[in-house]
Amino acid sequence: MEYIYAALLLHSAKKEINEENLKAVLEAAGVEVDEARVKALVSALEGIDIDEAISKAAFAPVAAAPQPA
Amino acid sequence: MEYIYAALLLHSAKKEINEENLKAVLEAAGVEVDEARVKALVSALEGIDIDEAISKAAFAPVAAAPQPA
Amino acid sequence: MEYIYAALLLHSAKKEINEENLKAVLEAAGVEVDEARVKALVSALEGIDIDEAISKAAFAPVAAAPQPA
């Protein structure tokens, strides 16, 4: 999951999620970086809207009282 | 939330969540680190079992009636 | 949670939730006040309608499983 947390960190810091940034963050956390996984994540992100993905979380603060019919 | 992601990144990389490590990760992500907030997070995390805290649902209000199948 | 209870104490006493009032209440409760957390709380609460949150709390749905896509 550290790759995902690193991506979320960059995302919330409004930074581009590319190989270089991901590697920098992971190395700063002392992670032995697997280049292939970094490449795979960056390429996968091209088809993913992160904000949309995290809104599916079980209890996004926005999901409050049930919406009226 | 980037401070929380930084903490979770360190946690999943089995590294200690202290001011030094947090700052390193945040700086690597290009975040302008607010010393006081890092201190605040470290003190808020004191005595917290992280694995338990991440699995306990953020907010378990009174259970809604079971939705009909 | 003491910072949050302090805020709600002020709110229910119809007092403004600002750094000064929060510090007063926390100190009265013998809490060693962390400036950064007080500041963070005040700024975070600016965007929140507390009465609305209070009413939502009573009817909040359970942390349901992530909504089906």
Added chain:
Amino acid sequence: MEYIYAALLLHSAKKEINEENLKAVLEAAGVEVDEARVKALVSALEGIDIDEAISKAAFAPVAAAPQPA
């Protein structure tokens, strides 16, 4: 509810919930303290496991069942 929040503030600050502490916190929040209510609250809380009482989702007001649309 301010009396309850005052009690919870003391509880989370690991302070004893007695008349003196409750009054101090309520006064710091600018509340006109009602001696009897403070006494009543202190004695009503005797023997209560607050952490357990907080976590047990209490009976919530049951709104009328929604009329079929």
Added chain:
Amino acid sequence: MEYIYAALLLHSAKKEINEENLKAVLEAAGVEVDEARVKALVSALEGIDIDEAISKAAFAPVAAAPQPA
């Protein structure tokens, strides 16, 4: 219902629920006591774990806010 409340009162006051106590409480509430019913209640309660019985009731589902028709 007064007989049940009388029993619950004795129970929460950690007193034995017997004919004598029930009668005392009911009479103090100005209730004209029906001997037979007191006897029936006392014998019926012998086989019942009151805490367990009332715990089931304490948790009722929260119906959603009434949907506008």
Added chain:
Amino acid sequence: MEYIYAALLLHSAKKEINEENLKAVLEAAGVEVDEARVKALVSALEGIDIDEAISKAAFAPVAAAPQPA
């Protein structure tokens, strides 16, 4: 909860819920009565329609799950 049951006992016996009656019933149940709690309960009950509050409860077990829109 014994103070609450005492109040409901008086209510169902169609008696007024005042300090005097509450004390009588509680003493009959062998409770060491706390003047402050009796006062506090009486004042908390002011303006509360007990039958209305109870009717909601009676309705609880039958509360249907929110119908899908």
Added chain:
Amino acid sequence: MAAVRGSPPKWKVQTVEELRKMFKSHPVVAIVSFRGVPSNQMQRIRRELRGKALIKVVKNTLVEKALEELEDNYKKLEEFLYDQTALVFTDMNPFKLYKLLEETKEPSPLKPNQISPVDVVVEKGPTPIPPGPMMAELQNAGIPVAIERGKVVVRETVTVVKAGEVVKPEVARALSVLGIKPIKIGLDTRVIYDNGILLTPDILAIDVEKIKSEFAEAYQKALNLAVNCAYVTEETAEILIMKAVMDARNLAINAGLPVKEVMPEILAKAHMEALALASLLPESALDDELKS
């Protein structure tokens, strides 16, 4: 061209030289197997990849030779050079290339005496075959058939060949008669080299949905952590307020505290408890009001 002992023929040296140039000029190269790919399908694949990637079919030994003089992990590609291989050179992102290569695979029939990689099941139901000699073909392939309202029908679902078994000729014929193409044939990727990194299919096959759910899970965990240690941020402020409100309500109700705001709930709860207890009692202990 006389094969001068000791020095390889000119065209081989040229091919190796050309290969080396190709490796150097393309950051990404895939090693794929094209076993079982008929030549017409190969033509279609070349056309589809034109302008995106270049397919070169070269004997493995020559490729190995070309790899020798290259550093930077190219040597590790050797272990993927076996059986019928082709090289695919491109500047594309390796994951996009992988998807493109996967799309070259087309449903294909099983050949006689080939070892089937999959279980092949013939479903019960109608077939496109008219009654006649063809039926016998199906019958001796072990497929139970019958004629219903003038049409040949498979009477029940049957597995005609198991994964790893050799495909008997009559079964292959029966399947092709039925138009069943149980396997996919095309350029099967073994590895893709990308700027010094070797990417194998387990990494290349990206499950976007899985990654999306991992983001949702990570976000939920971050939220849980923040709320459970009362760490205030924009996202957690409202939840923390709601949690504190619920804490206060739960405490007041569960402890029956004399608090006006929640008195209705406390009364309702006490009443519910009485009802629950009453429901366990025999008629004799109940008054008429309760019985109703």
